[in-house]
Amino acid sequence: MDHVTRPRILVVGAGFAGVECVRRLERALAPGEADVTLVTPFDYQLYLPLLPQVASGVLTPQSTAVSLRRSRKYRTRIIPGGAIGVDTRAKVCVVRTIADRTLDVPYDYIVLAPGSVTRTFDIPGLTEQAFGMKTLAEAAYVRDHVISQLDLADASEDPDERASRLQFVVVGGGYAGTETAACLQRLTHAAVRRYPRLDPGLIKWHLIDIAPTLMPELGEKLGRSAQEILRRRGIEISLGVSIAKAGPEEVTFTDGRVVPTRTLIWTAGVAASPLVATLGAETVKGRLAVAAEMNLPGHDGVFALGDSAAVPDVAKGEEGAVCPPTAQHAMRQGKAVADNVIATLRGRAMRPYVHKDLGLVVDLGGTDAVAKPLGIELRGLPAQAVARGYHWSALRTGVAKTRVMTNWLLNAFAGDDFVRTGFQSRKPAQLKDFEYTDAYLTAEQMRERSERTGAPQG
Template identity: 80%
Template sequence: MERPTILVVGAGFAGLECVRRLERKLTEAEAEIVLVTPFSYQLYLPLLPQVASGVLTPQSVAVSLRRVSKRRTRIIPGGAIGVDTKAKVCVIRKITGEIVDQTYDYIVLAPGSITRTFDIPGLLEHGRGMKTLAEAAYIRDHVIAQLDLADASPDEEERRSRLQFVVVGAGYAGTETAACLQRVTQHAVKRYPRLNPELIKWHVVDLAPKLMPELGDRLGRAALDILRRRGIEVSLGVSVAEAGAEQVTFTDGRVLPTRTLIWTAGVAASPLVGTLDAETLRGRLVVRPEMTVPGADGAFALGDAAAVPDLAKGGGEVCPPTAQHAMRQGRRIADNVVATLRNQPLKPYVHKDLGLVVDLGGKDAVSKPLGIELRGLPAQLVARGYHWSALRTNVAKTRVLTNWVLNAVAGDDFVRTGFQEQKRVTLRDFEFTDVYLTPEQVRRHTASLRART
C-alpha cells in the first residue's frame, strides 16, 4: 500500500510545530510528510522590530528549516496559491514561478497572515509593512538613508520631511517598531552634527482609543507614558486619510511632511483562505475545536488563517492570532492528524493565555506574565527571556544572545546594507498578494489536471 501524504502549508510557528511533532510521532512507513513554504526558514516574527532597529541581525531571527526538521520531510520551495478540497489537490507556485500540483490525503493549512490594508489613497504605493524579514531590512536601510539625505541637504523643508517618521498601528508591532527605531535615530543624531535633534520626530497613530488594550489600563498607560517621555507623539482615534510621496494627511485634517510611512495596522488571513470556497469568520477559516475544516475531508486549519474556538474563554470567542496560540495549535493538530491515521478520537484545542510581553528597547518594557504586571528592567528580562526560550535552535539562541550583549556594550550602528534600491518598494512587492487563484480557477485547474491524466 502507498503511504498517505500529509501536506503542511506554511512554515510559521503553527506549521513548523506541526511538522516537528509529526516527525516525532509517525514512523516513516506510516506517512509521507510534505512542507510547502516559499522560504527556507521560520521567521521569529516578535523580534522583527529589533531587526529593523539593528539590535539583531536578520540571520539571528531566521531559523533554518533544515536544522529544526528531520531529513524525512520533503520541502517544496514555493507558496500554495489554491486548494481544491474535493479533489485533494494543492496548487503551488514555486519560487521559480513554475506552477505544480501536489495531491494529498491530509492537509494542514497554516499559511499565516498578510498585512491588513484599507482603501486609502496612496497607501499601497507609499506605505511599508513590517511583516517579513525583507521589509524589516528594507525599513532599516530606509530610515538610515533619511538621516544621511537630510544631513546632506541644504533645504530645510526637505530636512524636515525626511526626519519625520509615521507608524500607523498602536498594537504590539507598531508600538515596538516605533519604540525601537526611535532609539536608533535618537542615538544616531550624535553622529550627524549638522542635524537638529529637535527635527527628528516619531508619530504613532491608531483609530483605537487605547494603546495596546490587551495589556489592561495600567500597563497600557505605562507604555504610553514611556513613548511620550521619549518624545514620540501618539495620536489615538486618528488614522491616515491619504498618503503621498512626501506627506501624509490624517483623518483629523493635519498634514505632516514625511518620507516614511510604516503600516502595522493589523493583519488579515492569507488570501489562500479565499481559494477554498469554505465558510469564514472575519476572513479566517471556520474550524471545529479539533481544528478540522467542516465539509472538507482530511483538511485541518490553524494559526492566523483559522478561527479556532477559544474554549479556555468560552462565549463564542476565537483564539487571537498570536505566536503563543499558533505553536500550541501546531502540536495539537499534529496529534489529531496522527489520531486520524490511527483511527483514534481527536482532541479539541484548549490553552489558557500565559500573558503578554512588550519590548520597547533598552531598559524599557511592560509585561504581564500569568497576569502579573511588570515594568522596566524586570519586564525587559521577562520579555527577552520568553523570546529567547521560544527560539527553536541553540544556534539561534546563541546568535540572539550575542547580538543583545554586543548591542548593550557597543551601542547601535548606522550602516546601510544596500538593500534599498532606487525603486520605491511597495507593500505588494513584499507580500505577493496578487498571485492567488479564485475558487473557480482552482476548480478549472484541477478539472484540467484530471482530464490530462
Template identity: 75%
Template sequence: MTPPRILIIGGGFAGVECARRLERRLGHAEARITLATPFGYQLYLPLLPQVASGMLTPQSVAVSLRRGLRRTRIIPGGCIGVDTAAKVCVLRKITDEIVTEPYDQLVLAPGSITRTLDIPGLAEHALGMKTLAEAAYLRDRVIAQLDLAASTPDARERESRLRFIVVGGGYAGTETAACLQRITAAAAARYPRLDPRQIKWHVVDIAPQLMPELGEKLGADALALLRARGIEVSLGVSVEKVEAEQVSLTDGRVLPCRTLVWTAGVAASPLIGTLDAETHKGRLVVADTMAVPKRDGVFALGDAAAVPDLAQGKDAVCPPTAQHAQRQGRAVADNVLARLRGRSLRPYVHRDLGLVVDLGGKDAVSKPLGIQLTGLPAQAVARGYHLMALRTGVAKVRTLTNWLLNATAGDDYVRIGFQARSPARLRDFEFTDAYLTPEQVREHVAASAIGS
C-alpha cells in the first residue's frame, strides 16, 4: 500500500516546525512528507528590521530548509488554491508552472500578508516590511535617499528625501523605525553636505498607545526611548493620502516625504479565501486541535488560522506571533500522527513566554515571563531569545558574528541597487494577486484529473 501523503503548505515557523517534528516521530515508511514553499529558507521574521538596517546580513535570518529537513520533499512554489473535496492543492511553482498535488493529510500554514487599507496612493507608494526582499529593498531605498539628498541643491527635494514615515506602532513598525533611524544618524557623518538635523523619522499609529501588548509602563518606556532619539511619534493619527513626494495625515498635516513604510498589521494569506470555509476576521476557523471543521484531513495553524487561545478563555484566539506558530507547528504534527495512528487529538494549550523588543544599540524593552525590563538587561534577554529561537547552529553563529562586527566596525552604508528602477509595490513582493477563486481551483483540479 502507498504510505499516506502529508502535505504542508508554507515554510514559515509553523510549517517548518511541523515538518521537523514529523520527521523525528514518523516511522521511516509510515508516511510521505511534502512541503510547498516558494523559498528554500525559513525566514526568522523578528530580526527583519535588523536586516533592513544592515546590522544583519540577509543570510543571517534565512535559515536553510535543506540543512534541517532530511526526509521532506520540498516543492519550490506556493499554494494558490485548495480543493478539500478532491483532497488536492493547486501549486504555482517558481517557474510559474501550475501543478496539482494530492494529499491525505493537509497542514495549512501559509502565514500572512501585510494588511492594507483603502487609502489613496497607498498601494502605489507604500513599502512593506514582511519579506526578505522588502527588507533588502528598504535598506537600499533609505541609503539612496541620503545619496540623492546630499547631491541636490533643491531644499524642498532634500526635505522630502530626508523624512521617513513608518505607519504602525506595533513591534514591526517600532523596531523598523528604531533600527533604521540609528543607521541614518550614523551615516550622516559620511555626508558632509547634509545637516543631521534634517533627517527626520516619524512613527504614526491610530492607536492611543505604542505597542499596547507590552503594557502601559513598558509602552511608555519605549515611547520615551524613541522620542529621546529624535523620532517623532504621533498616536491617534493615521494616513489620509500617500503621494510620490508627500504624505497627508488625518490631523491635517501634509508632510514632504518620499519613503513611507507600512507596517500597520497583517492579514491572513489570501489562500484561505480559496477554501470557501468559515473565517474569523479573515483567519480560518479551526477547533482547539487545529483541525478544520467539515474538512476531512485538514489542519490549519499560524497567522492564517483563528486558533482558540484556551489560556485566555472563551472566544479568545491566539495572536499571530512567531512564538505561537512554532508551538502550534509541534502540536499539529502530534495531531497528524495521532490521526494516522487512530488516536485522539489533543487541544493546543500554551504558556506565554513573554515579549522582547530590540530597538538597536543598548535600547530595548522586554517582558520575559511577566518581568518588565529596559536597557541593557532587556537587550540581553531579547538577543538571547533570538539566538535560542534560530534553529541551526550556523544561523546562530552567523547572527552573533554580525552583531559583533556591526558593534565594532560599524557599517559602510552601501546600496546594491536592488530593484532600483522597478516599483516596490506590496502586491509584487508578497504576490497577493496570485491566488485562484474556488471555481478556478475546481476547474484546475478537474482538468488535471482528465489529463492524468
C-alpha cells in the first residue's frame, strides 16, 4: 500500500542530465519519501565527449560506459527501454522496452532528459550512406569500418577502388566533427605504416561545414589555431560547403566536387529527441520551452532539461538567451531540477537555474588541443592537459577514471594494434540503423491514446 501512496518520480534518459538528477534525488530524498524510476535503454551513462577517442582506438568502449548500478545506495528502479510518448493529462509515459513491449508508466512528477538525435536534412542518400557519432555502437562501428577500408584497399588491385577506400569525409565543423576528423586521421596515419603496399599519400581526410568557421564558440584566434593544426596534418577543410548527395562509392559536395569515398561521417548538429513532439507543448527551435526553474508551464509535474529543453540562460542576462546543449550545463541542470522536484514535493519554492559557462576544451589527439577555460586561451600541451583533466574529473566513478587513465597511458606508450573487433558485418549499418527515430508516437497518436484511456481534458 505504501508503494501506491508514495509520490512517483519518473526520470527519462540516462545522459548527463538524467543521471545527475537521479543521483541528487537519491541523496536528498528521505527513505520512503518517493519512488524514483529511470527509463533508459542502456544500463550505463555514456561519456559522449570521449566518443572520438573510442572511434580512434585511444579508449576502449567500456571506458566511456559508466555503470548506473555502481553506487553504494542505488535504489532507483530502472526500466530498460525508451520513452516514446508522454500523456501529460493522464500523467502517463509510454515506454517501449528492449524486449519490444509497450508499457504505460504512471507518474506524479516526470523529468524529461531524453537528450538529442543527430540532425539530418533531406539530402539524397544521407541516412542510407552516412555514419553518425552519437552512440557507443556507432563509435565502435566507425573504427571497424575505417580499419576495414585500409584492409580492403591493401588487398585491392584496382587503383580506383583503392583511392576511394582511402578517402574519408566528415561533415560538421563543431566539436564532435572536428575531434572525430582529428582523432581518426591520427588513427589512419599511424596504421598505414603497417600496410607497406599502401601509399600514405593516398589517404585523404575531408572536413566540411556549411558555416564560415570551425567551432565559432572558441573565438577567431583559437578557431584559426585548430584549423592550422588540422591542415598541417593534411586534413582538407572546406567551409561554406555541405553535401548535395551521397552514394555508396562517392559523395557530391554542394560546390560541385565529387569525392570518391566509402566513408561519410555525419556530425552536422543535433535535434531534440522526437519525444518532445509527443507532448504537444510549446517549443523553441524544437526544444521544450521551459521556465528558468525547468518546469513546463501549463503542465503539472512536468520538468525538462538538457538537449531537449530550451532552458533560459539567466547568467547571460540577455532576453531570449537559452543554455547551449552541452554536458557542462546538463550536469548542473540535473542537480538543479532534482532540487526543484523535491521542493515541489515538499511545498517549497523552486529556484531558477543559473550557471556561467566555464569554458571549452577541444582534444585533437596526441599533444594537439585548444582550450578556453574561464576565458583563457590555451594551445598545445597546456590545452591538452586541461582538456583531458576536465574530462577525467567529470567521469562519475573511480573505476571509469582508472580505465580512462590506463587507456591514455597505454596508448601513449604502446600505440594501437589496429584490430577490427567484429562490429563490421556484411550488412551495412548506417545512421538510420542506430537511432530509432521512427519508434516514437506522434502528438495525434498520443491524443487518441489519451481519449481511449479516458484521461480528463484540460
